[in-house]
Amino acid sequence: MPLLVQKYGGTSLGDVERIQSVAEKVITARQQGHDVVVVVSAMGGETNRLIELAHSIAEQPDRRELDVLLATGEQVTIALLSMALQARDYAARSFTGSQVHILTDSVYNKARIREIDDRRVRAELAEGKVVVVAGFQGVDEQGSITTLGRGGSDTSAVALAAALTADECQIFTDVDGVYTTDPRIEPNARRLDRITFEEMLEMASLGSKVLQIRAVEFAGKYNVPLRVLSTFEDGPGTLITYEEPRLEQALISGIAFNKDEAQITVYRVPDKPGIAWKLLGPVSEANVEVDMIVQNNTGEDRTDFTFTVHRNDYQRALELVQETAAQLEAESVDGDASIVKISLVGVGMRSHAGIASTMFKALAEEGINIRMISTSEIKISVVVDERYLELGVRALHQAFELELPIEVTDAGEQPAA
Amino acid sequence: MPLLVQKYGGTSLGDVERIQSVAEKVITARQQGHDVVVVVSAMGGETNRLIELAHSIAEQPDRRELDVLLATGEQVTIALLSMALQARDYAARSFTGSQVHILTDSVYNKARIREIDDRRVRAELAEGKVVVVAGFQGVDEQGSITTLGRGGSDTSAVALAAALTADECQIFTDVDGVYTTDPRIEPNARRLDRITFEEMLEMASLGSKVLQIRAVEFAGKYNVPLRVLSTFEDGPGTLITYEEPRLEQALISGIAFNKDEAQITVYRVPDKPGIAWKLLGPVSEANVEVDMIVQNNTGEDRTDFTFTVHRNDYQRALELVQETAAQLEAESVDGDASIVKISLVGVGMRSHAGIASTMFKALAEEGINIRMISTSEIKISVVVDERYLELGVRALHQAFELELPIEVTDAGEQPAA
Numbered sequence: 001m002p003l004l005v006q007k008y009g010g011t012s013l014g015d016v017e018r019i020q021s022v023a024e025k026v027i028t029a030r031q032q033g034h035d036v037v038v039v040v041s042a043m044g045g046e047t048n049r050l051i052e053l054a055h056s057i058a059e060q061p062d063r064r065e066l067d068v069l070l071a072t073g074e075q076v077t078i079a080l081l082s083m084a085l086q087a088r089d090y091a092a093r094s095f096t097g098s099q100v101h102i103l104t105d106s107v108y109n110k111a112r113i114r115e116i117d118d119r120r121v122r123a124e125l126a127e128g129k130v131v132v133v134a135g136f137q138g139v140d141e142q143g144s145i146t147t148l149g150r151g152g153s154d155t156s157a158v159a160l161a162a163a164l165t166a167d168e169c170q171i172f173t174d175v176d177g178v179y180t181t182d183p184r185i186e187p188n189a190r191r192l193d194r195i196t197f198e199e200m201l202e203m204a205s206l207g208s209k210v211l212q213i214r215a216v217e218f219a220g221k222y223n224v225p226l227r228v229l230s231t232f233e234d235g236p237g238t239l240i241t242y243e244e245p246r247l248e249q250a251l252i253s254g255i256a257f258n259k260d261e262a263q264i265t266v267y268r269v270p271d272k273p274g275i276a277w278k279l280l281g282p283v284s285e286a287n288v289e290v291d292m293i294v295q296n297n298t299g300e301d302r303t304d305f306t307f308t309v310h311r312n313d314y315q316r317a318l319e320l321v322q323e324t325a326a327q328l329e330a331e332s333v334d335g336d337a338s339i340v341k342i343s344l345v346g347v348g349m350r351s352h353a354g355i356a357s358t359m360f361k362a363l364a365e366e367g368i369n370i371r372m373i374s375t376s377e378i379k380i381s382v383v384v385d386e387r388y389l390e391l392g393v394r395a396l397h398q399a400f401e402l403e404l405p406i407e408v409t410d411a412g413e414q415p416a417a
Numbered sequence: 418m419p420l421l422v423q424k425y426g427g428t429s430l431g432d433v434e435r436i437q438s439v440a441e442k443v444i445t446a447r448q449q450g451h452d453v454v455v456v457v458s459a460m461g462g463e464t465n466r467l468i469e470l471a472h473s474i475a476e477q478p479d480r481r482e483l484d485v486l487l488a489t490g491e492q493v494t495i496a497l498l499s500m501a502l503q504a505r506d507y508a509a510r511s512f513t514g515s516q517v518h519i520l521t522d523s524v525y526n527k528a529r530i531r532e533i534d535d536r537r538v539r540a541e542l543a544e545g546k547v548v549v550v551a552g553f554q555g556v557d558e559q560g561s562i563t564t565l566g567r568g569g570s571d572t573s574a575v576a577l578a579a580a581l582t583a584d585e586c587q588i589f590t591d592v593d594g595v596y597t598t599d600p601r602i603e604p605n606a607r608r609l610d611r612i613t614f615e616e617m618l619e620m621a622s623l624g625s626k627v628l629q630i631r632a633v634e635f636a637g638k639y640n641v642p643l644r645v646l647s648t649f650e651d652g653p654g655t656l657i658t659y660e661e662p663r664l665e666q667a668l669i670s671g672i673a674f675n676k677d678e679a680q681i682t683v684y685r686v687p688d689k690p691g692i693a694w695k696l697l698g699p700v701s702e703a704n705v706e707v708d709m710i711v712q713n714n715t716g717e718d719r720t721d722f723t724f725t726v727h728r729n730d731y732q733r734a735l736e737l738v739q740e741t742a743a744q745l746e747a748e749s750v751d752g753d754a755s756i757v758k759i760s761l762v763g764v765g766m767r768s769h770a771g772i773a774s775t776m777f778k779a780l781a782e783e784g785i786n787i788r789m790i791s792t793s794e795i796k797i798s799v800v801v802d803e804r805y806l807e808l809g810v811r812a813l814h815q816a817f818e819l820e821l822p823i824e825v826t827d828a829g830e831q832p833a834a
Contacts, residue, residue, distance in 0.1 A: 016473045050493070056433045057497050058504035065503070068511050069496035072489035076467070079486035080474050086482070087475035094485050098515070099560055143516055 007157035042073025074134035097137035111146035154215035162222035177238035206256030251348035268331035362399035424574035459490025491551035514554035528563035571632035579639035594655035623673030668765035685748035
């Protein structure tokens, strides 16, 4: 019997009525002949409520105890969903992360999964039960409760699907799939039937909030077919898998963007080995994550050095760099916190030339000045002035004709449930 | 280092401020040189909230899943109290029932404790930590979460104290000890410094709500000194132990009463072997608990048969008995749902005659008619009309001079903390 792992997030489980709807969706999958493991988050808002409670007790709550507290959120949901299934005469059984032995390291609040003992789940499935597992949580070798960090339920679901070699891991959320770009910016944005793990990873790291990066990585590593679906509307969603040979392959899968960027440039710093390390070392030590890095040699043994950080870290990074730049005898330091990054993502780039020039042409025709460029095998990112965000995204969406459906020649585009 | 097990109930943990106060009380005990294990209930009102949530999902929630749900209540409290202790620089560590391995049977919603593995707790105490354990919950052999039923946290505390051979098990509650009778009825009621396990058991089974019967039984069985104290006022509370020889021994420890009684009488039923069984069999099968039973042979091979039940069960029991009585050719059946039971409790009865007659005289002098009498080794109970409850209790309190303090000759009347 084909096995589905379904994951429902907090919004899908916001109140009693929604929990009842989720029970109905699970039953539909059972009726269609699937074994079903359901992974659930805490009811919407519950995790925040618990965090506030912790902070009303202690300014810096003990990290171990915070996990003990937060884990109750999912424990409530597994019990309620199991009750809802039982009340509909479907055998169901709940498991906490500890009970199903999702073994993690001991890094409380952001633990990593090491191992899952799948025997307990398999035994319950063999008895015809729906298995309801608390997402987001695990247990370390000492038997202490751990949590995986925000969005960790996606990771729990994928890890369970991998351990159980499930036929599909379905992530139910409040959007009906992955889009070519944000439909709020480009109304012609189109839901993708498929996208590759690599593309999805780039989309996620570039700001698309549909899936957690770790979950996509995990799914890619263990080759778990992942499907993003809406809890609230029926539809096939978007399937994330490895690339399969197809007659018609889209060059570009989507356009991602990131609004929270800020740029810092050090002008005419003496071009000696180690300047990148000297400039960025103090920034990293202050726990500021650096995103894009570009270096332009400007001749005369001097170079311009530009990088981007999250807007929240802009002031701190700027101060640190100004200090180092003075020591290195750079000419000046400049910064801008009103920039955005727009990225084209697509595995088609590997086999097709000319994508970059199409991109630059489309932006130039709209009078958009490019301030930084960075490329990877399946991605081109540009930094532009904030005010050009919407214009830029729409121009690129049109230039690459992303609104047109791709002709797909292989079958199997319907979701397993 | 002397070891205390302290138990705090839901009222003591009603909100963040009260949890902070409990942390202070625990720290006081630590500062006085005790090792401390704290057993906590869910925050006041939380268990009811969770039960309502379950019933909004399913009319008859699955019992296993109900325990998964309810157990989150105490899990929240152990985390918060541990955080509060850590925030005050006292090392603390929380444990769920499952983590500290409170092994129970699998009777969900009212499981019984079978065994406690004390090694984990001892190891943490040896490291100087305060150990905070979730009351009310355990784990069965399959690893499923169980709960012990309402008030089960008292039992958890006593069981832990027994397993750890603690020096004292302190039950913190909203009253400052066990009283000679309810002070709302007799303003001269006096807090007892001591009471024996047997007396406390009788008091509890007769309606005194201070302690759960199972907890007292458990404490008696394993000889765990039990102390009832107020969370909100300082004071020695009441110590519950085995009887110790003392020069001055009170005859009577207290007066308990039960307002929820109803009486059913079958008149002139043929007096043959088995009539008690025939009359009460159907009542028991209907899960109605029978309290007092009295049979008076009235001559002519006929007998009057009277028993009491909880007032909620009165109508059902009456109907069942009317049916059986007709079959047995009894003369008539009568009932009264406005009666109460008043009981004198005291181990002194064992060695002193005349207590019953003092009791009957005191009631007679107030014109109170006794409808039923039942005695045990350390208890005399009478059933009287409901309207005589307060008058009867006060008359007996005076007759036995319970308002006078007992002269105690042994030391050690102060609580360990």
